Amino acid sequence: MYTIREGYAPFRHYQTWFRVCGDIDSGLTPLVVAHGGPGCTHDYVDAFRDIALSGRAVIHYDQLGNGRSTHLPQQPADFWQPALFLDELANLLLHLNIADNYALLGQSWGGMLGAEHAVTQPKGLKALIIANSPASMALWLQGAAKLRAQLPADVQQTLLDHEAAGTLDSAEYKAASAVFYQRHVCRLDPWPAEVRRTFDAMDADPTVYHAMNGPTEFHVIGSMKAWTIIDRLARITVPVLLISGRYDEATPEVVQPFMDHISGAEWVISKLRAICRTSKSASCA
Template sequence: MDFTEGYVEGPYGRTWYKVSGPLQGGKPPLVILHGGPGCTHDYVDSFKDLAATGRAVIHYDQLGNGRSTHLPERAGQGDFWTVDLFLGELNRLTAHLGIAEKYDLLGQSWGGMLGAEHAVLQPKGLRRLVIANSPASLKTWVEEANRLRRDLPQDIQDALTRNEEAGTIDSEDYQKASAAFYALHVCRVQPMPPEVQRTFDAIAADPTVYHTMNGPTEFHVIGSMKGWTIESRLHQIIVPTLLISGRHDEATPLCVQPYADHIPDVRWRIFEHSSHMPHVEEKDACLSAVADFLDAA
């Protein structure tokens, strides 16, 4: 598949992007927002196959991650790593590519949270929105993650607790226990596909954004985003919206429900054999559902 790459210059560095398919002359382009905060585009790379449906698909690495400018000196600066920072980056990208007047948006996990934040501002060029595997409140997210944790085998729960209390979450014992949770509720394709593993490796190599905005683990959101919620603003999303989640998702139905309850024009697809990554776990069905939604009259 043909693709082009480039960079968008910003006030704090540059943002890398990749465009799969022709940017002009087709259906409205689809911009992909990766998760984290602090992931890379790699694990959502499969969405590039939607270019075969006649639209350009745009991936990018958010500031601080992947091939974009890294800012390790900003570690712990929660007043720097903000939603507004990433909204500004998205606006620069659409302007740079000349698509700000007409585009679709798909955000996965944190990317869906960011996409919702973008949509409540009612940008004139946004046509359709896909929110994939995203919570509407991080308070609910943490509560649900710890509920799922209590359903793990006791020895895995004990390993998690033991290392958290000892401050040894970097240990092999803790990582192995965390991997058991991930295999159930993050990506049920095991071993993880190479593109997914690349993202996890990238977070480990530079956790600046993840640790600052989220915190050390999925179970302990103590970073600058800990109080985040968009529940009271969801009625301001006026574009048609598709919700995606997996039956075994760490973004449980309770996490996703506010989107379904409060966005006026919304539909919800739950993938029965997936957890947090239907685009990997049930790729063909997931991409087909997204294409059908984007192409709907």
């Protein structure tokens, strides 16, 4: 077993919720887990906590605007920028007194955030794991379009019709979107409770997701739509592990630039799974 400690890190005028599983002072570099979205919660990647059984502390947190951290639905769309979350991460590291020694695991948007953090070459970062993340949103949209073209024709047409009409909140559009999610986000049926909790939380407050991404994984119209880090990846000097899956919405083409531009990066592609959502092992969706 391992100890569990929860708390809040003051950040500007807000609060960032965090949880530490295990002993930060064990002598092993603690692992910080950054969830995806933007706009998800820590729940769907909660199972990484059991890495603490090895003696390595694992830190989860809910990013600002999400989960147990301060919600800010009144903030304008331009408030939600990568720089905000980079500042929040740096603040959390200082609050936990691990800024001089930590590893970072980022899933989807969390991997994008992790890459943005790593290109600044922070002295305390010892390793980076980028799971199911794109190196640019242009590549992400190209990959999503290819996956979407493989959906049943009636599902594709429903998506197109509602996107043209602007009726993205309709039950029909959501049902059609769910077909894509079942194939490329979480292939388990039914979805695990921790995945469901994250999506329920996003439905309850989609502020961050809608502002930065858009209404769905494949209809990206938010502030991140032109994001890329490809031209800065060579600045990353720590060991990097890339993770993706056979059915992943992060297709090989969107991950490849990380491999091409980060010296010494390693890449593991699961041939049986889609996105590493709920566990470090067999529960990955």
